[in-house]
Amino acid sequence: MRGTPDDPDDLVGLLDHAASRWPDREAWVFDETGQRFTFAEVAAHTDAFATALAGLGVGRGDRVAVMLRNRPEFPLLWLALARLGAVLVPVNTRYRELDGEHVLAHSGARLAVTTDEFRDLLESIAPATAVERVLTVDDLATGTETAGTGTVGTATGAPSGGTGELPANIQYTSGTTGAPKGCVLPQRYWTTLARGLVTDFPHIGADDTVLTAQPFHYIDPQWNVALGLYSGARLVVLDGFHPSTFWHRVREYGVTWFYCLGLMPTLLLRMPPEPDDTRHRVRAVSASAIPAELHAELERRWGVPWYEAFGMTETGSDLRMPPDEHDDFVGTGCLGRPAPGREVMVADGHGRPVPRGEQGELLLRGVGMMHGYHDAPEATARAFHGGWFRTGDLATMDADGRVFFVGRTKDMIRRSGENIAAEEVERALLRHPGVRAAAVVGVDDELRGEEVKAWVVPATGTGTGPRGADAANTGETTPDPAELAAFCAGKLAAFKVPRYWAVVDSLPMTDSERVAKGALRTDDGDPVAGCYDSREGRWR
Known part of the structure; x- marks a missing residue:
């Protein structure tokens, strides 16, 4: 199926259509240089x-x-x-x-x-x-x-x-x-993504100003460009994500909608409240992986609804929360419903749908998805099952077809026969006022198969790297691992509470503002050396 001049299916058509329809309208603003x-x-x-x-x-x-x-x-x-x-x-x-x-x-x-x-x-x-x-x-x-x-x-x-x-x-x-x-990624990947954000929520149009703060080598700024060409909206490009000035730029440029992901919402909330927090033109925020326990606080702080959205580099935009259902699902972790052009299934290990309410792997199919992994036929074959893309995410679907995120299939820790979602433990840690960021991984253990290890970045001040004994001496700016373990024990089942703790200055991050777990799992030597052992009550 080919696109039409008014509804192109390729980037060239988008560009030609925008230049013909809105030649003198401002398309791009680059904040750093003023271009x-x-x-x-x-x-x-x-x-x-x-x-x-x-x-x-x-x-x-x-x-x-x-x-x-x-x-x-x-x-x-x-x-x-x-x-x-x-x-x-x-x-x-x-x-x-x-x-x-x-x-x-x-x-x-x-x-x-x-x-x-x-x-x-x-x-x-x-x-x-x-x-x-x-x-x-x-x-x-x-x-x-x-x-x-x-x-x-x-x-x-x-x-x-x-x-x-x-x-x-x-x-x-x-x-x-x-x-x-x-x-x-075919050209139709970008036009499909842009079209869905125009014809469906958030219904971006020529009167909107959208903003992107991620690096251009990541997909977000690219689909924002496609969105602007499709809709006639003005795109503001920042040189990067800076929590202390982000909302200042939003107000300065009259931004009406933006997308964020990863740690960005949490980092924004860590900034001191300001009198102008609710003085802006933003009508909606879309975000991936909104921390459930912070969702309501985000909306109160800036006086605007935050809508959950799910997508992947491989698939584009897949799930989003409809505006008429938003209020009932704030803080629930609900991902919403399929975006235009997407079908969703929650499946068992054989690719068969599981009963509603039961946990399974999230599968996707539809138009405008990747053709496959370049020069990797085996990886491509593993990624698709009967035309469905296997996301590697665990989810449930309720009786009305709404999808709820559970965790990553590759980010599950198996401890003494119990499955632990690392993301669930990380969410619990982020509720502690002394924690700015956290990552949880499994480390090998002869007795239990795996033990839980937590990497913690202090909310204020700095950590001291993996050697937690020194971190314990930095005063109130650094959380005490023993106290964090007790905090988690009050929030989670005992088997989910991390045994090993490392207090660090920062975590290795991807450009999608997610923790690069692979880098945490490839430490040389003993993975628990220098950690606090909450079971033994000592630094190792």
Whole structure:
């Protein structure tokens, strides 16, 4: 099924439609630099980059790695590559030699575009990959590297028609449980996501101003760009998420809707209340994994409803809380109902639906999802069952079809025959006023199979790293692990209370503001060395 000029199924159609319908309307504002673009200017700059890339031989199917911070050239290059039928490979700006090499080599990118900040890094990595050239955005903008220098691909010109299923991205996952995998995302992935946010809640339109604070190499700013092109809404791009100034920017730009996820809601609540907290134009906030115990407080603090939303890099936007049901489910952890174009099933280990109310794995299917994992047929086969995508999340579905999150299948701890959802223990810890962030993992234990280990970041002050004995001397700014264990014992069954405790300055995070659990599980040496052992009442 192809899109129409008024309802495109590809990014090129979105861009052309926006430039034709709202040429003089402000499309983008980049907060850090003050740069502003109308929709007509976005189209013109996109065409200029497309011409420069085509001059280098970039054409349909070619993969181009882009390593840029939150600056206009990132979305412009993305749209330019889409116009050529080429594929964007976003590179995390936190990556260094090994993780950067993995993405470049695995993706098969033959051209990399960056700035002087990362050029040396990419050039040092390039010999171990298929990358033939590393250029800066200034090189492309001036055309100094596009003439008489050979090609990095076989140019085929701009594709015409039926481009919705052409790959637009090889988008690498955040790697919360293992090495990042490259999701092959078609152009229809982005138009499906944008369309759902316009035709369904939150019904974004041309009078809206939306805001994004995540890095552009993550999917959120990209689908916000697609949303703006589809709806005519103005997009404000921050250089990153800064809890102390976030709501100031929301008020300054008259933002009417934004999306956040991970630790962002908790970190915002940690900021001191201000007289202007409820003085803004926001009509709704969408967020993933809203801490259930903080949901009502978030709404009271800023005087606006927060709506749960569920999605994945592999699948896009999948579940959301309908506005007419919101009030009855605040603080319940309910994910809502399927988004437009999505079907949902809660299934057993054989892919069969479980009875309503029983726990199973959340499965999804529908239009605009990833084609599969790049160059990973076995991983792709494991991810799909009979056309359904296996999310790896445990959930229940009530009698009326609403979905409730339970935990990650890969984030369950098996202790003395009991299953423990790490997320449940983390939620309990975050209710303690002395805890800013927490992560819970399982560690091997000869007697019980696994024991529960908690990593805790103090709410104020700083921790001292894994050696908790020193942390115990930092005074009231650092929570006492023995007191935390007692606190958990009052909230959870005894078998769920962590035995081992580490007080740290920070946790390794993905760009989706989730804890990189894989990094916590790959510590060298004894995983409980330097931890407080609440069973033995001593530091190990």
